[in-house]
C-alpha cells in the first residue's frame with residue numbers, strides 16, 4: 001500500500017490537489033486530455049479549494065463522478081453540486097467537459113446513460129471511504145459490489161436510498177486511484193483494512209494511493 005499521512009484534513013486536500021495537478025500534466029502531455037473522476041462526501045472540499053489556484057490546463061480536462069446521490073443537481077446532497085460550487089465554477093473548464101451523473105432520473109436509467117458518457121479509460125479516480133468501509137456508493141452487503149458493467153444503480157437499505165456508482169470494474173480499470181480519508185471516525189475501519197482483514201468494500205480497490213490525516217491514521221501500525 002502506498003500511503004501519505006498529513007497533519008489535517010486541509011492538508012489531505014492539498015495532497016490530493018498535488019496528485020491532480022501532476023496527473024493532469026502527465027495525461028495532457030502524453031494523450032492530449034485528462035479524464036478524472038471526483039468523489040463526494042465531506043473530504044474533497046479541501047482539495048477543491050486548493051485546486052482553484054493550481055496550474056491546470058482546464059480546457060483539456062474532462063470531469064466525471066465516481067458516485068452520486070439520487071437527488072437533483074441543485075440539492076445540497078449532490079456530489080456534483082459540491083464540486084461545482086467549490087471548484088468547477090471557479091476554473092475555466094468548458095461546461096461540455098463536466099459529465100455529471102443524472103441523480104434526478106430513474107436510477108437504473110441514469111446508470112445506463114452514464115456508461116455512454118464515460119471515456120475509454122479514466123486517468124485518475126478520486127475516492128473516499130465511509131466509516132462503514134464503503135467507497136464510491138459501494139456499500140457493504142449491497143448488490144453493486146458484484147455488479148458488472150461500468151456504472152450501476154445501488155439500493156442502500158440501511159439509508160433507504162438509491163445511489164449511482166462506479167462498479168469495481170470501472171474503478172480498477174483507471175490508470176490511478178486515490179483515496180482521501182480524514183477524521184477519527186475512520187480510524188477503526190482503516191486499521192482493519194491495513195491489517196488485511198478483507199471485510200470492507202474499500203479493500204477491493206486495486207493498488208490505491210491513500211492520503212490520510214493524522215486522526216484517521218492514529219491507530220495504524222504501518223510498515224508501508
Ligand SMILES: O=C1O[C@H](COP(=O)(O)O)[C@@H](O)[C@H](O)[C@H]1O
Nearest residue numbers: 039040041042043127128129130
Ligand atoms: O456517501 C459518500 O461517502 C463517501 C465518503 O465520504 P466522506 O464524507 O466520509 O469523505 C464518499 O466517498 C462518496 O463519494 C459519497 O457519496
